[in-house]
Amino acid sequence: MPDTAENQAKEQPRRRQARGERRIAQLLEAAATVFCNTGYTAASTNAIAREAGVSPGTLYQFFPNKEAIAIELGDRLMHEMRDTYGEALAPIDPATTLEAAVGAAVDRFISFNCDHPVFFALMHGPDIPGRIAEEHDALHVTLLARIEELLSSLLPDASPADLSRTAHMCLGLYKAGLELVLGHEGAEQEAYIQELKNVLVRYLEPLTGGRAGREEASSRRTP
Amino acid sequence: MPDTAENQAKEQPRRRQARGERRIAQLLEAAATVFCNTGYTAASTNAIAREAGVSPGTLYQFFPNKEAIAIELGDRLMHEMRDTYGEALAPIDPATTLEAAVGAAVDRFISFNCDHPVFFALMHGPDIPGRIAEEHDALHVTLLARIEELLSSLLPDASPADLSRTAHMCLGLYKAGLELVLGHEGAEQEAYIQELKNVLVRYLEPLTGGRAGREEASSRRTP
Amino acid sequence: MPDTAENQAKEQPRRRQARGERRIAQLLEAAATVFCNTGYTAASTNAIAREAGVSPGTLYQFFPNKEAIAIELGDRLMHEMRDTYGEALAPIDPATTLEAAVGAAVDRFISFNCDHPVFFALMHGPDIPGRIAEEHDALHVTLLARIEELLSSLLPDASPADLSRTAHMCLGLYKAGLELVLGHEGAEQEAYIQELKNVLVRYLEPLTGGRAGREEASSRRTP
Amino acid sequence: MPDTAENQAKEQPRRRQARGERRIAQLLEAAATVFCNTGYTAASTNAIAREAGVSPGTLYQFFPNKEAIAIELGDRLMHEMRDTYGEALAPIDPATTLEAAVGAAVDRFISFNCDHPVFFALMHGPDIPGRIAEEHDALHVTLLARIEELLSSLLPDASPADLSRTAHMCLGLYKAGLELVLGHEGAEQEAYIQELKNVLVRYLEPLTGGRAGREEASSRRTP
DNA sequence: GATGAATGAGGATTCATTCAT
DNA sequence: TATGAATGAATCCTCATTCAT
Known part of the structure; x- marks a missing residue:
């Protein structure tokens, strides 16, 4: 041959x-x-x-052009992420606290971002701020899909529209937090990471209707 | 002549x-x-x-250059904001719910952004994402100052560092939410506004130690 | 003021x-x-x-681009031509021989081309050879219009389609001849000029039905 | 293996x-x-x-370079032409009308051009218009040689210089006509073909001194 | 102050051509 | 031979900025 x-x-x-x-x-x-x-x-x-x-x-x-580079870079990053953290981003164990789940997810995301700082640069991609252009942004699309996937097990009763909206919110919050995290170092960075986790947990907790939140994870309570 | x-x-x-x-x-x-x-x-x-x-x-x-235009524009916007919404951005009435206070603040911010769309463009301004360059960005500095001011009445026990961090978080969350709000229209836009308020309320509530949160702040309710 | x-x-x-x-x-x-x-x-x-x-x-x-330069250049050339040779390119005197009329027209065109060599370069313009793109080529359009004008007094009985076709032919023949004229010098150049005139006269003569050809200008005859 | x-x-x-x-x-x-x-x-x-x-x-x-491709292509086309239409492009029968001879030659050329559209592209080849660069253009040289050959039987009395000039003219006229022919379709294309023939016949007729023109060559006729 | 002209380095992209494998 | 990689100068065009008037 x-x-x-x-x-x-x-x-x-x-x-x-x-x-x-x-x-x-x-x-x-x-x-x-x-x-x-x-x-x-x-x-x-x-x-x-x-x-x-x-x-x-x-x-x-x-x-063929700059955008193609960004796209390929994004693709490879997504693959690497999948390779590193497994197919299901967080196969949430029902016994897991919301806090734990979110904490783990955030930790992994942040660790990934620290390993691959481009990720962040790409997320603030080619679009004019204010014009959200997800269609052209495979990175966003993929991330949103993964987040939706993750959320769907947390919020089984949510309508698709709600699910999508919540995913968008989570991604936006994460990006905002990440910016702050990356902008600081040491203890302060840790503090920001914690704050980001708090934000997400507290935002999501009331939506879960108790599921995955059996242990009343956040600091607040008053039944 | x-x-x-x-x-x-x-x-x-x-x-x-x-x-x-x-x-x-x-x-x-x-x-x-x-x-x-x-x-x-x-x-x-x-x-x-x-x-x-x-x-x-x-x-x-x-x-003298492009950046100077942006800076001056930011300055004027800050002044206009002050002129429009009063010196103290939110002279929080102790009787007010956190929810109400945040809701009012967010509404005012968003309304201001709709009146002055540049505001948003400038917030995602000249800086390289990931490099937070507050020094050069009077807009951020001023906004943070105002938010800290606002927060200090809510969180009287917080250390300056905590206060600053919380202010940074709030601003970041607001920007993230704003991006989503501006990216949608009609009912969906309203929904995103509500989500943004939820995020902020739920994030801040546990920090207030009951102050201004007397009425149980979770998602929504009608007294 | x-x-x-x-x-x-x-x-x-x-x-x-x-x-x-x-x-x-x-x-x-x-x-x-x-x-x-x-x-x-x-x-x-x-x-x-x-x-x-x-x-x-x-x-x-x-x-704004190369084409615009060519267009402006063509415009100025057309104006200069009009200024130099009068509004009606050849207000043919009925008493004039076809030979004389064509000879004069060719002489003027050639003299103009020698004064403005770009003219020729522009006529072989931006188009892919084989794809005739008159629409985009003001030079051609104007030249054709002038030639038609000229011909309409010679061939009063021709249909518009015939007139247009004849004008196209004349322009084509002229361009072909011009290429050869410009490619030679001295006596040889003169000879080519004469040949070009011969071509045009002999081509047009049978079309005129005797008009403007009263004197039987060309060498051939046999009534 | x-x-x-x-x-x-x-x-x-x-x-x-x-x-x-x-x-x-x-x-x-x-x-x-x-x-x-x-x-x-x-x-x-x-x-x-x-x-x-x-x-x-x-x-x-x-x-070795782009031009070489064009040259080889031109060579092959010339050979193919020779193979297709016989060594002597038009071994003119003394009994043939000029009209018939030219008509046949033009028809064959045009048919060849339609079969091999490159031919035309190459004729408007690499040269700068206005600079006739025959030396580098085997296509032109060969075509001219064939046309001279053809003409020499028609114009036995012409000097070499005249013969060459006439050949150049014929080729130029043909190219001009071809451009128009290829730029149109159907009946209009046919009309342009006829015009091209007319041009050549009328141009050459007076030069033949009666030979091959015995039958009165003007525009068209049916014996 | 105001204007429009001028700059020239730098942007993305192409292309004839050569080279290592 | 054949391949695909590599080149680097050249393409058109833009832009922040400065200058003469």
């Missing part, structure tokens, strides 16, 4: 050499760096190429 | 200033429009000048 | 300074040179700016 | 050449397509390679 010109034709779309794959990785890494340093909007393809140590032409051999 | 029918030599310097003020207002209005349409980063000074109906040179006679 | 800010507003669209007009002329001249040297397609806006001794940005202050 | 069922060691060099020929044909076909779609100037070698389904590197293994 020699690899003659004939049998190559089958897999045309991805006849890529190992070097190419390496370059792509290298370019994505460079893009991550640049996105982090300057933000997505201000990042330039030339800067990415320069950071990667290649010529602009090389970049365009693998990506 | 009549210049107009108005007063001449005596008033000239003052008139010049008056005209300058008009120009500045004109430019800032134009900047607001452009920032809203394209976002701060993508907005170009030439576009602002064009929108204002003046030449680029004129713009630079009043502002 | 001081020129205050108020009375300026009227003539907004063309507030241009003398320097600007000069620059435009300079740029058009440079464009003419570059178009002649490299052809329209291969001409680059940067090359034009360089030839004009200005920066690319300056060029774009006056022209 | 079978390569195919065909003959192995002995035939290898020949097979390699055969494959090379196939590649070349493939590339030229692709080039023809691309030249037709975008014109010679705008055609990119990468696009040609892509259209041919090979890599850019492969293309450059057979052609």
Whole structure:
């Protein structure tokens, strides 16, 4: 079974050499760096190429434009996230406290964000602030899907519209918290993480109708 | 050499200033429009000048650079906010429910944002996401100060650090909520406003130690 | 009547300074040179700016793109042509021979082309050869109109379709001849000019039905 | 290690050449397509390679540059033309009318152009309009030679210079006419074909000194 | 003050061509 | 041979900013 010109034709779309794959990785890494340093909007393809140590032409051999880089980067991040934290983002054990579940989720998300700072830069992506453009933003779509998935086990009675809205809220709150978390260090950072958890737990708790909240997790109570 | 029918030599310097003020207002209005349409980063000074109906040179006679425009715009917005809603943003009546206080504050903020859409654009301003650059951002600083002020009456026992952190959280949560609110319309928008209020109330309630929370603050109720 | 800010507003669209007009002329001249040297397609806006001794940005202050330069250049050429040769391109005197009329027209066209070599470059304009795109090509449209005008007095009985077709033919033949004329010098060039005239006269003569051909101009005859 | 069922060691060099020929044909076909779609100037070698389904590197293994592709394509077209229409393009029978001879020649040329649309694209080839660059353009040279050959039997008394000039004129007129023919369809196209024939016949008739023009050549007639 | 002209570096993107595998 | 990667100068065009008038 020699690899003659004939049998190559089958897999045309991805006849890529190992070097190419390496370059792509290298370019994505460079893009991550640049996105982090300057933000997505201000990042330039030339800067990415320069950071990667290649010529602009090389970049365009693998990506048709800046957005494609962001998309691919987002895709890889989502995959890495899935690989790292398992298919079901949080297969909530009914015995788990809301507090524990949210705490674990937030911890994982934050840890992931610390490992992959681009994630944050991409979340504040190409859109004009105020114009939410989820359709074009696979990252958001995927994240929202995962959060909805997670929430649906917590809020089994919620209508789809409510579920979607709650997911949007959670993601927004998380992003807001993350910004603060990343903006601080040490004990203060820890404090912000705790605050973020508090926010989410307290926001969600009344919605769960007692489920997963058997132990009355938050500080408040007065039956 | 009549210049107009108005007063001449005596008033000239003052008139010049008056005209300058008009120009500045004109430019800032134009900047607001452009920032809203394209976002701060993508907005170009030439576009602002064009929108204002003046030449680029004129713009630079009043502002040294793009950032200065944003800063001045922010300042004016803060003043307008103060003028509109009173010096103390919310001179909380001890008899008021937390829910009512937060609800009123959120309503006022949102109403202000709807009247001045730039506000939002500026909040997601020139800074690289992830790098919180409060020093350069008078808007944030002022907003935080006002929120702290507001909170200090709610949380009299909080340490300055806690107070500051809580204020940061509130502002972040508000911004996140606002983004969602502005991204929707009609009933859905109303629903997001309510969710935002819920988030803030539930987040703050446990911190108040009962003060202003006398009436059991959870989600909603009619006394 | 001081020129205050108020009375300026009227003539907004063309507030241009003398320097600007000069620059435009300079740029058009440079464009003419570059178009002649490299052809329209291969001409680059940067090359034009360089030839004009200005920066690319300056060029774009006056022209939005390369096509606009070509269009303006074509317009000016048409006007110059009209100014030089009179409104009616050839108010054919009934007493004139076809040969004389065509000869005069060709001579004038060629002389104009020699004075303004861009004319030729623009006629072989931006279009993909084979795709005739008259609609976008004001030069062609105007030339055709003038030729039709001229022909309508020669061929009063022709249908509009025939007239148009004949005009197209004449323009095509003229362009073909011009290419050869410009490609040669001295006596050979003169010979080509004569051939071009012969072609047109012999092509048109049978169409005129004797009108303007009273003297039986060409070499052939045999009644 | 079978390569195919065909003959192995002995035939290898020949097979390699055969494959090379196939590649070349493939590339030229692709080039023809691309030249037709975008014109010679705008055609990119990468696009040609892509259209041919090979890599850019492969293309450059057979052609040193873009121009070489055009030249080879022109050569092959000339050969194909010769193969199709016989060595002597029109071995004019003395008994034939000029009208018939020209009509047949034009019909054959046009039919050839319709079968091979590149032909036209190449004729308006790489040269800067106005600069006739025959040296680099084998197509033109060959065409001119054939036309001269054809004409020499019609105009036996013409000097070489006149012959060459007339050939140039004929080619130019033909190209001009072809452009119009290809730019129209149906009846209008037919009309343009007829006009082109008329032009050539009327142009050449007086030059033939009666030869082949015995039957009174003007516009059209049925004996 | 006001204008419009001018800048020139930098943006994304393309392309003929060469090179390593 | 064939491939896909690599190049880097060149493309068009934009923009914050400065300058002459």
